[in-house]
Amino acid sequence: MWSTLRSLWLIFLHLFRKRVTVQYPEQRPEIPARWRGRIILSRDPDGGERCVACYLCAAACPVDCIALQATEDEQGRRYPEFFRINFSRCIFCGWCEEACPTYAIQLTPDFEMSEYDRRKLVYEKEDLLIAGVGKYPGYNFYRQAGVSIEGKDKGEAEDELPPVDPRSLLP
Amino acid sequence: MILHLIQVVVILFVLLNLPIGLIWLERRLLGGFQDRYGPNRVGPFGLLQPVADAIKLFMKEDWVPPFADRYVFVVAPSIVVVTVLLAFGTIPFTRHIAVADLNIGLLFFLAMASLGVYSIVLSGWASNSKYSLVGGLRAAAQMISYEIPMALSVVGVAMLAGSLRLGEIVDAQRHLWFCVPQVVGLVIFLIATIAEARRIPFDLPEADSEIVSGYHTEYSSMKFGLFFLGEYLDVALVAAMTTVLFLGGWHGPWLPGLLWFALKAGAVVMVFVWVRSVLPRFRFDQLMDFGWKVLLPISLLNIVVTGYFALLARP
Numbered sequence: 382m383w384s385t386l387r388s389l390w391l392i393f394l395h396l397f398r399k400r401v402t403v404q405y406p407e408q409r410p411e412i413p414a415r416w417r418g419r420i421i422l423s424r425d426p427d428g429g430e431r432c433v434a435c436y437l438c439a440a441a442c443p444v445d446c447i448a449l450q451a452t453e454d455e456q457g458r459r460y461p462e463f464f465r466i467n468f469s470r471c472i473f474c475g476w477c478e479e480a481c482p483t484y485a486i487q488l489t490p491d492f493e494m495s496e497y498d499r500r501k502l503v504y505e506k507e508d509l510l511i512a513g514v515g516k517y518p519g520y521n522f523y524r525q526a527g528v529s530i531e532g533k534d535k536g537e538a539e540d541e542l543p544p545v546d547p548r549s550l551l552p
Numbered sequence: 553m554i555l556h557l558i559q560v561v562v563i564l565f566v567l568l569n570l571p572i573g574l575i576w577l578e579r580r581l582l583g584g585f586q587d588r589y590g591p592n593r594v595g596p597f598g599l600l601q602p603v604a605d606a607i608k609l610f611m612k613e614d615w616v617p618p619f620a621d622r623y624v625f626v627v628a629p630s631i632v633v634v635t636v637l638l639a640f641g642t643i644p645f646t647r648h649i650a651v652a653d654l655n656i657g658l659l660f661f662l663a664m665a666s667l668g669v670y671s672i673v674l675s676g677w678a679s680n681s682k683y684s685l686v687g688g689l690r691a692a693a694q695m696i697s698y699e700i701p702m703a704l705s706v707v708g709v710a711m712l713a714g715s716l717r718l719g720e721i722v723d724a725q726r727h728l729w730f731c732v733p734q735v736v737g738l739v740i741f742l743i744a745t746i747a748e749a750r751r752i753p754f755d756l757p758e759a760d761s762e763i764v765s766g767y768h769t770e771y772s773s774m775k776f777g778l779f780f781l782g783e784y785l786d787v788a789l790v791a792a793m794t795t796v797l798f799l800g801g802w803h804g805p806w807l808p809g810l811l812w813f814a815l816k817a818g819a820v821v822m823v824f825v826w827v828r829s830v831l832p833r834f835r836f837d838q839l840m841d842f843g844w845k846v847l848l849p850i851s852l853l854n855i856v857v858t859g860y861f862a863l864l865a866r867p
Contacts, residue, residue: 385831392830396584404589 423515431485438477446470571784624678632671632782639664687766691757697843702744722801745790
């Protein structure tokens with residue numbers, strides 16, 4: 382009896398509380414920086430594509446929404462011939478970002494990507510590629526990795542020692 | 553004669569559109585109690601939301617399940633609306649606005665309230681589905697248990713007013729509303745009418761979390777809409793009845809009588825929504841215990857005490 386009256390009173394007080402609703406289109410929700418939203422492909426600081434088409438994101442994807450085809454340019458750099466993400470399948474789990482060895486694929490705090498036509502949710506490479514570096518400024522895979530491409534041989538990357546000739550180590 | 557007919561038509565029109573306002577009020581208020589806004593997008597302050605919902609309901613497929621008892625299934629939803637509307641006929645909104653101020657108005661209201669349960673029981677039976685049947689069964693048991701305290705709680709009012717005519721009952725409250733000498737009766741009447749209108753915490757016939765949707769599980773489209781209409785008209789009816797019996801009807805200073813009536817009835821509806829937002833649904837044995845072991849003795853005691861004082865006060 383007493384508890385009923387007490388809860389009647391307490392809930393009456395709730396009429397005058399601040400509303401917790403965020404009135405979405407007019408009032409923007411606060412989205413944290415690590416929000417897992419629309420997926421993008423970033424570029425390195427020099428403007429080149431970061432993606433080296435290693436297929437790790439496609440392998441990690443639990444719903445198989447990523448499709449790509451690797452190829453090589455005249456400099457010997459690997460890049461995806463096409464890169465396709467089907468966002469009507471994507472569950473925004475972020476595993477592709479975790480799998481990516483070159484920080485190329487990243488999830489962004491954008492979630493407003495509704496379409497009336499389902500086919501428009503299939504994003505091609507030109508839709509995914511952005512001009513900037515995303516979350517990792519200053520990182521350039523080919524400048525730091527020991528892969529040889531045209532203009533940079535093995536041992537010439539940052540913080541890399543020249544390659545050792547194993548024969549010279551023989552006793 | 554013609555004037556009276558126009559009055560009847562106007563009252564009917566207002567009543568049939570009342571649920572739109574009530575649903576809006578309930579949802580906004582419920583939102584307020586739960587720290588949110590409630591519908592506020594369609595129309596000014598979301599006022600057109602129930603209209604949109606009604607249009608959507610009309611567009612739904614009107615389906616009679618093949619295993620149902622077809623005729624009873626179709627008739628059942630209309631019974632609750634008809635009985636509630638008939639009961640509304642006796643309510644004096646002001647001294648002059650009433651469809652028929654019967655000399656047995658109070659009795660008529662109780663009779664119609666009891667008849668309304670046929671709608672629920674028959675729909676539960678005709679649906680030929682276990683959930684509907686359980687819902688109808690619960691409705692029947694609940695109505696019997698709460699009808700009696702409800703009827704007994706208003707006996708005190710009838711004794712004090714010396715009449716069953718609702719207009720005279722209101723007139724007897726010119727100086728003192730019956731909610732003061734009959735406060736016990738008011739509380740019992742409110743509890744019993746919540747059970748009568750099958751609203752939370754007495755919504756066992758529907759009990760969405762236990763028996764899908766109870767008696768209207770198999771109903772769709774406007775047949776379901778009629779149940780909805782009936783339920784909200786029922787809320788309006790018992791609010792109006794509480795106003796007439798305990799809150800002095802149209803009496804009140806400064807404002808016109810009709811406005812006073814609407815304000816008081818609206819306040820009662822808000823109390824209903826308030827109670828709904830606070831209390832969870834009763835267990836069935838608790839419901840029965842409460843009806844028979846608490847409300848019934850208290851209402852009988854109320855009659856005895858009221859009768860004693862009424863006799864003392866007689867010149």
